[in-house]
Amino acid sequence: MSDKSGNMTLEVNPASGATVGVVSRLQDKGQRMKRENTKPLWPTVSRPKHTASRIIVPLAVFLIANVFYAFTVRLFAPVTFSAAGAVVGDPDEILPTMRRLTFDGDIRKHLLFSATTAPLVSFIQQSFHMTQDEAVVRVLALIAALNVVGVFILFRSFFSSVVLALLFTLAFAFFFSNLVIFSIPETYALSNLLVVLYLSALLRVRDKLDLRNSLALSLLAGLASLYHPPLLSLLVIHVILSFRGSNFVRWVKTSLANLTLAVVIFLSANIFIEGSNWLTFVADYGGRNFTPQNLSQLVNFFAYSILSPIHYLPHYLRLHDLRGYLQSPLGLVLLPVVLGGLSYAVFVAITRRTEYQRFAWSLLAWISVMVLFYTFYRPDTATLWALHIIVPLLMILAIAFRTLQARPWIRNGVFFLVTVLIALHNSLSLYGGPIR
Numbered sequence: 001m002s003d004k005s006g007n008m009t010l011e012v013n014p015a016s017g018a019t020v021g022v023v024s025r026l027q028d029k030g031q032r033m034k035r036e037n038t039k040p041l042w043p044t045v046s047r048p049k050h051t052a053s054r055i056i057v058p059l060a061v062f063l064i065a066n067v068f069y070a071f072t073v074r075l076f077a078p079v080t081f082s083a084a085g086a087v088v089g090d091p092d093e094i095l096p097t098m099r100r101l102t103f104d105g106d107i108r109k110h111l112l113f114s115a116t117t118a119p120l121v122s123f124i125q126q127s128f129h130m131t132q133d134e135a136v137v138r139v140l141a142l143i144a145a146l147n148v149v150g151v152f153i154l155f156r157s158f159f160s161s162v163v164l165a166l167l168f169t170l171a172f173a174f175f176f177s178n179l180v181i182f183s184i185p186e187t188y189a190l191s192n193l194l195v196v197l198y199l200s201a202l203l204r205v206r207d208k209l210d211l212r213n214s215l216a217l218s219l220l221a222g223l224a225s226l227y228h229p230p231l232l233s234l235l236v237i238h239v240i241l242s243f244r245g246s247n248f249v250r251w252v253k254t255s256l257a258n259l260t261l262a263v264v265i266f267l268s269a270n271i272f273i274e275g276s277n278w279l280t281f282v283a284d285y286g287g288r289n290f291t292p293q294n295l296s297q298l299v300n301f302f303a304y305s306i307l308s309p310i311h312y313l314p315h316y317l318r319l320h321d322l323r324g325y326l327q328s329p330l331g332l333v334l335l336p337v338v339l340g341g342l343s344y345a346v347f348v349a350i351t352r353r354t355e356y357q358r359f360a361w362s363l364l365a366w367i368s369v370m371v372l373f374y375t376f377y378r379p380d381t382a383t384l385w386a387l388h389i390i391v392p393l394l395m396i397l398a399i400a401f402r403t404l405q406a407r408p409w410i411r412n413g414v415f416f417l418v419t420v421l422i423a424l425h426n427s428l429s430l431y432g433g434p435i436r
Contacts, residue, residue, distance in 0.1 A: 057162055058149050061169060065148035068173075070141035072183035075431060080184045081133060091185040098136050098185065103273055110187040111269060112226045117143075117190065136185065143189045144182035148173050150196035151391060157203055158398055167415055168394055174423035177305040177386045179430055188387045191231060194224035195388055198234050199395065202241075206359055209242040211254055218258040222265030231388070233369050235262050240362040301371055305386030306338050307331060307422060308429040330425045337418055342393065345400035356399045363392040 073080075080091040097107045097114040098121050107114055117139055125135035151172045156165040172178060181188050198220045205213040217238045225232035239255045303309070304317050309324035309331065325331040349360035367389045404411050 057166075058152055058156075061152045061166075062145050062149040065173065066141050066145035069144035069182050070137055072179070072431070073137045073140045076183050077133070077137065081136075094185040094187060095136065098139065099132055107187075108270075108274060109229060110191065110227055111273060113187045113190055116227075140182075140185060140189070143193065147178075147182070147189060147193050147196060150193060150200065151394075154196060154200045154203065154391070155394075155398065157200070158395070159402075163412065164398075164401075167412060167419060168398060170416075170423065171419045172390065172394060174419070174426055175306045175390055176308040176426045176430070177390060179426055181387050183430075187228065191224065191228035192387050192391070194220065194227055194231060195234070195391055198224060198237075199391060202238055206238075206241060209238060211257065214238050214242055214254060214258050215261055218262045219265065222262040225262065225266045226269050228388075229266070230370065230373055232262055232266055233366060233373075235259065236369055237362045237366045240365050241358055301374075301386045301389065302342060303335065303339065305390060307334055308426045311429045328425065328429075330421060331429075334418070334421055334425060338422070341397065341418075345393075345397040348400035348403055349396050352400075352403055354399065354403060356402075360396050360399050363396055367392055 081095065082092075093106055094113075096102070097105075098117045100114075101118040102114050103111065120139045120142070121132065121135045124130070124138050125132055128135075128138075130138075148169060152165050152169040155168045156162060159165055159168075181192075198217065201220060202217060205217070218235050221232060221234035224234055235258050239258055242254065243251050304321070307325075309317065309321045311324070311328075325335050346364065348354075349357070349364060354360075370389050401411070401415070406414075
C-alpha cells in the first residue's frame with residue numbers, strides 16, 4: 001500500500017511473519033528498467049539478418065550455382081553439343097528444340113519444354129548479343145541454378161535454419177544424377193523444377209489440405225505432366241496425405257476431383273497441340289517389355305544417382321558398374337554410408353511417430369510409383385529418371401535428420417563432412433576423367 005505522499009508501505013502478517021508483497025510503482029519501474037537493459041541498442045540489428053536469410057543468401061546460392069553449372073555445361077559442350085555425342089540422354093535431339101520452337105519428334109513427350117526454353121534462348125541471344133550456343137549454355141545454367149535455389153528455399157522453410165538448408169542444398173547440388181543432368185542439354189532439369197515447386201507448395205498447405213488447396217496442387221501436377229508425363233503421378237502425394245479414415249467417402253470424391261483436374265490439363269493441352277498424334281508417345285511408353293533383369297537396375301535409383309561408380313560422363317549405367325566402387329577407396333567407404341543413411345531415413349519415416357510421418361509416407365508412396373514405372377520403362381537410363389526422386393529422398397532424409405538426438409554441431413558436422421566427400425568424389429569422377 002502507499003500513503004498519501006506516494007511512499008510504499010508493507011503490510012506484515014504478525015501471525016505468520018510473512019511479508020505480503022504489494023504491487024507498487026517501484027516494482028513497475030524495476031520491470032521497465034529490466035526491459036530497457038535487455039533491449040538492443042540498435043532496433044534495426046535484426047533486419048539485416050532477416051534480409052540475409054530471405055534475399056541475400058538465396059541470391060548468393062543462385063549466382064554461385066549459375067556460374068558453376070555454366071562452367072560444367074561448357075566443359076561437356078564439345079561432346080554434348082555435337083551430333084555425334086554419345087552420352088546419357090539425347091542431347092542431340094534436345095538442342096534443336098531449344099534453338100527453335102517445335103513440337104515435333106520425341107519432344108512431344110515433353111510438350112512445354114521447347115515452348116519454355118526456345119523463347120528464353122532467343123531472348124538471351126538477342127539481348128546480350130551472343131551466339132546461339134552460348135545462349136543455350138546460359139539457359140541450361142539458369143535452369144540448374146533455379147533448381148538449386150528452389151531446393152534451398154524448400155529446406156529453409158522446412159528447417160527454419162539457413163545452415164541446415166545450405167547443407168541439404170549442397171548435397172542436392174552434388175549428387176551424381178544432378179551433376180550429370182545439370183551439365184548437359186536435357187529436359188529433366190526443367191521438369192524437376194516443377195517437382196521442387198510442387199513440394200514447396202505442398203509443404204505450405206500440408207496441414208490444411210482442403211478441396212481448394214488440393215486442387216491447386218493437382219493443377220501443379222497437371223502442369224508438371226506437360227514437361228514430363230509421368231509427373232502426373234505427383235497427385236499421389238497429396239491424395240494420400242489428405243486421407244482421413246473417418247470420412248472415406250468425402251476423401252474418394254476429393255481424390256476423383258483432383259485426378260480429373262490433372263488429367264484434363266494433361267489431355268487438353270496434348271490434344272490441342274498434337275490432335276490424335278499424342279497417342280503415339282503413349283504407345284512408346286507402353287511398348288516396353290519387362291524382364292526380371294530390369295530389377296537389377298534399381299541400383300541406378302538409390303546408389304548411382306547419389307554416388308558415381310565410374311570416372312567419365314556415361315551413356316548407360318548397369319549392374320556391373322558397381323565394380324567401379326572397388327576402384328575408388330573413397331567410393332568404397334561412401335557407398336555403405338549412403339545406403340545406410342537412406343535405409344535409416346526410410347526406417348524412421350515408416351516407424352517413427354513424428355509430425356511429418358504421414359508426409360513421409362506419401363513421399364515414399366510416390367517414389368515407389370516412379371521407381372516401379374521406370375523399372376518397367378528403360379531402367380538402363382534410370383540415372384536420368386532418378387533426378388526426380390532425389391528431392392523427395394532428401395526430404396525423407398531431412399525428416400529422419402530432425403529425430404537425431406546428437407548435439408547439433410556433431411550432427412551437422414558429420415552430415416557436412418559426408419556431403420563434402422560425396423561432392424569431391426563425384427566431381428573428381430565426372431570432371432576429372434575422360435568424356436565418353
